[in-house]
Amino acid sequence: MSVTAAKGFEASGVAAGIRYARADVALVRSTAPAVGGAMFTRNRVQAACLQLNRAHLEAAEPQAVVVNSGVANAATGTTGFANAADTAAHTAQLLGLATEEILVLSTGVIGMQLPMDRLLPGVASAVGALSADGGRAAAEAIMTTDTVAKQTAVTGDGFTVGGMAKGAGMIHPDLATMLAVLTTDYPLASGEATGLLRPAVDETFNAISIDGDCSTNDMVILLANGASGVVRSEASDAAFAAALQQACADLSRQIVADGEGATVLAEITVAGAADAAQAKAIARRIATSPLVKTALFGHDANWGRVLMAAGSAPWNGGYADVDADRATLRYNGTVVLENGLPTEVEPDVSGPSCAIDLDLGLGDGSATYLTSDLSVDYVRINGEYRS
Amino acid sequence: MSVTAAKGFEASGVAAGIRYARADVALVRSTAPAVGGAMFTRNRVQAACLQLNRAHLEAAEPQAVVVNSGVANAATGTTGFANAADTAAHTAQLLGLATEEILVLSTGVIGMQLPMDRLLPGVASAVGALSADGGRAAAEAIMTTDTVAKQTAVTGDGFTVGGMAKGAGMIHPDLATMLAVLTTDYPLASGEATGLLRPAVDETFNAISIDGDCSTNDMVILLANGASGVVRSEASDAAFAAALQQACADLSRQIVADGEGATVLAEITVAGAADAAQAKAIARRIATSPLVKTALFGHDANWGRVLMAAGSAPWNGGYADVDADRATLRYNGTVVLENGLPTEVEPDVSGPSCAIDLDLGLGDGSATYLTSDLSVDYVRINGEYRS
Numbered sequence: 001m002s003v004t005a006a007k008g009f010e011a012s013g014v015a016a017g018i019r020y021a022r023a024d025v026a027l028v029r030s031t032a033p034a035v036g037g038a039m040f041t042r043n044r045v046q047a048a049c050l051q052l053n054r055a056h057l058e059a060a061e062p063q064a065v066v067v068n069s070g071v072a073n074a075a076t077g078t079t080g081f082a083n084a085a086d087t088a089a090h091t092a093q094l095l096g097l098a099t100e101e102i103l104v105l106s107t108g109v110i111g112m113q114l115p116m117d118r119l120l121p122g123v124a125s126a127v128g129a130l131s132a133d134g135g136r137a138a139a140e141a142i143m144t145t146d147t148v149a150k151q152t153a154v155t156g157d158g159f160t161v162g163g164m165a166k167g168a169g170m171i172h173p174d175l176a177t178m179l180a181v182l183t184t185d186y187p188l189a190s191g192e193a194t195g196l197l198r199p200a201v202d203e204t205f206n207a208i209s210i211d212g213d214c215s216t217n218d219m220v221i222l223l224a225n226g227a228s229g230v231v232r233s234e235a236s237d238a239a240f241a242a243a244l245q246q247a248c249a250d251l252s253r254q255i256v257a258d259g260e261g262a263t264v265l266a267e268i269t270v271a272g273a274a275d276a277a278q279a280k281a282i283a284r285r286i287a288t289s290p291l292v293k294t295a296l297f298g299h300d301a302n303w304g305r306v307l308m309a310a311g312s313a314p315w316n317g318g319y320a321d322v323d324a325d326r327a328t329l330r331y332n333g334t335v336v337l338e339n340g341l342p343t344e345v346e347p348d349v350s351g352p353s354c355a356i357d358l359d360l361g362l363g364d365g366s367a368t369y370l371t372s373d374l375s376v377d378y379v380r381i382n383g384e385y386r387s
Numbered sequence: 388m389s390v391t392a393a394k395g396f397e398a399s400g401v402a403a404g405i406r407y408a409r410a411d412v413a414l415v416r417s418t419a420p421a422v423g424g425a426m427f428t429r430n431r432v433q434a435a436c437l438q439l440n441r442a443h444l445e446a447a448e449p450q451a452v453v454v455n456s457g458v459a460n461a462a463t464g465t466t467g468f469a470n471a472a473d474t475a476a477h478t479a480q481l482l483g484l485a486t487e488e489i490l491v492l493s494t495g496v497i498g499m500q501l502p503m504d505r506l507l508p509g510v511a512s513a514v515g516a517l518s519a520d521g522g523r524a525a526a527e528a529i530m531t532t533d534t535v536a537k538q539t540a541v542t543g544d545g546f547t548v549g550g551m552a553k554g555a556g557m558i559h560p561d562l563a564t565m566l567a568v569l570t571t572d573y574p575l576a577s578g579e580a581t582g583l584l585r586p587a588v589d590e591t592f593n594a595i596s597i598d599g600d601c602s603t604n605d606m607v608i609l610l611a612n613g614a615s616g617v618v619r620s621e622a623s624d625a626a627f628a629a630a631l632q633q634a635c636a637d638l639s640r641q642i643v644a645d646g647e648g649a650t651v652l653a654e655i656t657v658a659g660a661a662d663a664a665q666a667k668a669i670a671r672r673i674a675t676s677p678l679v680k681t682a683l684f685g686h687d688a689n690w691g692r693v694l695m696a697a698g699s700a701p702w703n704g705g706y707a708d709v710d711a712d713r714a715t716l717r718y719n720g721t722v723v724l725e726n727g728l729p730t731e732v733e734p735d736v737s738g739p740s741c742a743i744d745l746d747l748g749l750g751d752g753s754a755t756y757l758t759s760d761l762s763v764d765y766v767r768i769n770g771e772y773r774s
């Protein structure tokens with residue numbers, strides 16, 4: 001159940017004292033020649049390491065990923081870019097790889113420079129600590145306000161997809177969420193990884209929200225080294241695509257369940273929308289509404305707020321199609337609104353998870369979004385110290 | 388300083404026991420024949436009373452406005468529409484007016500039917516209590532989670548614009564914010580009121596956000612009865628437009644300052660954007676970011692979150708133009724980021740208001756947005772009971 005679950009991968013996590021008094025540098029590398037791909041945040045402000053990684057992915061196949069937590073190295077100008085490049089060069093030298101074969105990830109406070117005097121020795125320690133059992137240590141080293149490490153492993157016929165992720169806050173991915181590293185021993189050709197990531201990410205990492213804030217550092221990486229020895233077929237390719245999506249879904253659900261201050265995990269399903277894109281826009285709007293999310297925290301089936309949010313989902317410069325008189329809404333299977341009329345039945349929302357199903361009765365577009373509640377602790381975590 | 392400040396207006400506020408143990412029905416009427424206009428929320432889910440008001444405004448000039456708090460009469464189907472129509476008919480009969488001359492407003496819980504057996508007697512009491520001194524009582528009767536009544540009066544050369552509003556939550560207006568009633572004794576011709584409201588509302592009610600949630604009931608109404616006897620000129624028309632905007636600005640600032648749980652009032656200014664529309668999109672995104680708003684609550688100048696939000700402002704299906712390397716950011720006048728490089732100077736953000744000025748260095752588009760912090764009390768107010 002880790003980023004080293006697939007054959008031919010090693011990892012480590014060590015404490016470098018960047019910002020926290022715990023492990024804060026992680027390293028993942030393939031011991032056999034790998035191919036890889038990645039997806040990046042669409043935020044117009046992008047961390048220095050993402051700019052570097054784009055260049056590296058164009059020049060070479062990635063063989064190792066080095067990650068630090070504590071400092072995001074975003075909004076740090078030319079100094080930040082030089083620091084990301086130095087981190088890659090130092091890691092490459094220690095591993096006997098080319099600089100372009102290293103991807104660099106950072107997560108933490110935006111607008112602060114990396115303490116290179118502590119980070120570079122940390123990288124050296126991480127190289128020394130690499131092992132096939134190091135997956136958990138790596139997953140723990142990339143945590144910020146996470147309370148648990150997020151790991152996955154999905155086994156197919158003769159191959160495995162492993163992975164780790166970090167989440168907790170500034171989670172509203174648009175393309176990918178910061179810090180998911182997926183590894184597989186399934187054989188992929190050069191250039192295939194990103195194309196395989198895209199549909200898996202779209203249905204998983206791109207359909208979750210904790211606070212509606214899209215990070216500057218979001219990135220999902222897939223490394224594939226073929227160490228399983230599987231001979232590819234159409235059937236095995238389909239099985240791999242399914243395993244990859246399952247691994248992404250597993251990690252993204254773990255991210256939402258461990259959202260900053262989260263006490264309730266909600267699955268928002270919108271059906272009967274004019275089309276699938278409008279369904280997703282409406283599900284996203286419901287999943288990011290502070291009033292819907294505070295009601296989840298209060299275990300209050302205050303469903304009028306779901307209608308309010310549905311009616312104001314940005315779409316084509318206006319709002320997506322909703323006709324309240326045709327809407328049917330269920331909380332945990334109990335109908336609270338039927339074809340626009342309140343049923344005056346109180347659903348049971350006392351548990352730690354909540355299914356909200358909105359059928360708009362307009363067309364056949366549907367979408368699902370995962371979200372967490374907005375709790376007093378979310379505000380405390382983000383208001384009472386600099387996370 | 389109230390909705391009865393202009394000549395020829397009466398108001399009242401009485402307790403009808405709709406949902407709260409306090410005044411919850413308000414009435415405003417012009418004693419001289421008035422003309423009027425209104426702006427409505429663009430939310431696709433609209434309260435029954437808004438649907439009724441559109442029809443009434445097409446058929447007649449409004450002479451009186453009846454308001455209830457406690458129940459929003461939104462997502463209530465045909466029953467809700469019939470209840471709104473009955474409220475108007477009852478009010479009209481008691482005032483000796485035509486039903487179409489009455490506008491009806493409701494605010495409170497969505498998805499609950501109005502208790503007509505209590506509302507209609509309340510309307511009768513409100514008619515009996517009408518007086519030229521009733522402005523404050525009316526402003527108090529329209530409050531929900533508001534902690535103070537919002538009133539204004541702006542005096543021009545021989546005329547007055549008065550008004551009242553309610554705010555507190557579900558405040559992210561798009562066209563108008565629920566419950567602002569403006570009155571003036573300036574003479575307007577039939578059909579002029581809405582056209583005069585639009586630019587005033589756009590710069591005021593449409594540039595504030597408390598929680599990013601756009602209500603189903605937002606509506607701004609202007610009644611003008613000409614009782615000042617002012618003879619119109621180009622100069623007086625300009626003075627009236629300015630007074631109207633000032634009254635709207637005064638009420639919208641009061642709404643943000645009294646936002647649910649608000650402890651900090653922030654003015655977000657974006658300059659140097661590619662154009663004014665992108666500036667407004669970026670300012671709105673910053674003003675609605677939970678991470679920016681929790682940092683305001685914590686009096687933490689965690690400016691990286693402002694950059695993160697600026698970089699992910701929805702625009703034309705993507706994000707608005709931002710180049711972090713050209714951005715300069717100030718907190719209360721102190722530069723924290725200059726042309727993309729952190730200055731490492733800590734600004735003073737200990738006070739109850741905060742000015743955040745972001746210059747993107749791209750063009751000459753600018754915009755300002757008012758917002759409040761996201762506090763522990765906001766979550767408590769919206770999570771711990773049904774507001």
